[in-house]
Amino acid sequence: MTMLTRRSVLAAGSALTVASLMPRLAAAATPVRLTSVKFGSVSWLIETMRAEGIDKKVGLDLQVVEVANNPAAPVALLSGAADVIVSDWTWALRQRARGLDLKFAPYSSALGSVMVPKGSSITSLGGLEGKKIGVAGTGIDKSWILLRAYSRKTLGKDIASFAEPVFGAAPLVTEEFRNGRLDAVLNFWTYAARLKAEGARELLTMADVIKGMNVSPTPALVGFIWSEKSVRDQAVPVDTLLAAVADANVVLASSDAAWLRLRPLIKPASDGELVAIRDYYRSGITGSWGAADTAAAEKLTNLLIELGDTELVGDGTHFDQNLFHT
Known part of the structure; x- marks a missing residue:
């Protein structure tokens, strides 16, 4: 479609319309390979996208890369087996300090x-x-x-x-x-x-x-992480993924029926447990990352460095606001 101009379509007398081209464009969309732990909260989000038709609505070709546990996700990203993972920005910050061009967008502020x-x-x-x-x-x-x-x-x-x-x-x-x-x-x-x-x-x-530790607002620690260069070079539509996530979260924030649909994935022991999980998830739904979040993340990073937490931030790590996708 990039070589096809409106003038050439009219000149050829074609009856093609933008609407008739949509299926072709959707079929040609670059897929997004996203990691997910089986039965984890990301799997609930993916199921909601598909059940509500959100992926089709926004033109998202989502390919799920199942990983055994959370630590396996960074391995998948660094090895090229996935385009986007869900992990901590503290990990991504360490990788940026080592020269990697990672980006972070918030997923959840729900914490343990x-x-x-x-x-x-x-x-x-x-x-x-x-x-x-x-x-x-x-x-x-x-x-x-x-x-x-x-x-x-x-x-x-x-x-x-x-x-x-x-x-x-x-x-x-x-x-x-x-x-x-x-x-x-x-x-x-x-x-x-x-x-x-x-x-x-x-x-x-x-x-x-x-x-x-006098950090406010509480910045989301967990989010979507990707390599800026890889996404750009391969034209991976990360923004389309983030739009689908936002739409799915609107559903999960407001629809109790959506949570009943997720029951086979969540496997709660009781109705009360399902409600508790639903409420925890909803409390962690976050909007886009803003300047206040960046300032809070910088304060938390500097505090951890000051306290000597090299296990979390790593030796030589410094705060880099360019990590955060706004």
Whole structure:
């Protein structure tokens, strides 16, 4: 269609219209390869796009690259197996410091929480002294690093030095917590929502942690990440993907029926658990990235560097506002 001008169409006496060309244009659209963890929240978003016909409406050819877990997504991006992934901007910032031209657009501001059992006598972070706390992921998980920074700032000591962290996959530490072998658990928001529906109590949310470090507004830490050069050279329509995401989130923010449709993917243990997950997700729906978000992200980055959190921001990392897609 790029070589086909209106003048040449008229000269040829063609009956073609823009509407008749639309199917051809859609068929020729460059696909977007997006990573998704099976049954994770991105899969809910994708299912909503397809069920509502949003992908067709915006002309999105979405190809899902399933990955086993969240850490596998960056590997897929760096190896060229995916065009866009969902991960943390702190990771992307480290890669930009190493010379990669990554870009970030927000996906969710929903964050995990520190949970304690119903009826627990623990009422503050300091109450975890000498206790076992399960941590979903590894010692460099962003929530754990942020919690350590928060404890140093507010208590004057690192939680890693006064509590006993037990690292493991999210389902594993969740079960250990349910079975009473852990005094607390720091888990991803989806698992925190399930535990809350079962009666567990939120001791501290990660949003509280970020606010406690005097960072406001709380910037979305999780978002869509891609290589600017790769997307440009291959004409990958990332903006079309982001438009479809925004439309799907409008549905998920307002339609309870859409969440009932997602029930087979979410697999809640009860109606209450489905409602808790729905409400957590809705609380994390974010708009486009703005100047206030950039300022908050810069403040958080500099604070982490100042506190010596090289595990999260990396040696030699500096804030780069060009990371953020506005």
